[in-house]
Amino acid sequence: MTNKAKNRSDTDPDTSRQPSKIFLVAPEVDNHTLLEYACVSLASANAMASDFARSLSGAQSNALLGIQQSIMLGELAVNRVLDNLDSP
16 A cells, blocks of 8 residues: 555545554453453553653653553553453
8 A cells, every 4th residue: 555545544534444454352352351451451551651750850750650640540440340340
């Protein structure tokens, strides 16, 4: 696909979205497993961002801590959904 064709399809709202086939989640994976994976991924990103923020200073550290907090909020939301799915 040429760049011109690619750019047109990226901005044309009438063009149907074709997801990349480079990375796919197997369609038979259940929602609970996907949420568990998302939770672990967010926890890892949270820890990495927190560790990296400690090596920075000033505005850069503060910006990364803000990103880390957003990751943490996503992790909390996924955990709540998992709790809701597991409760009787």
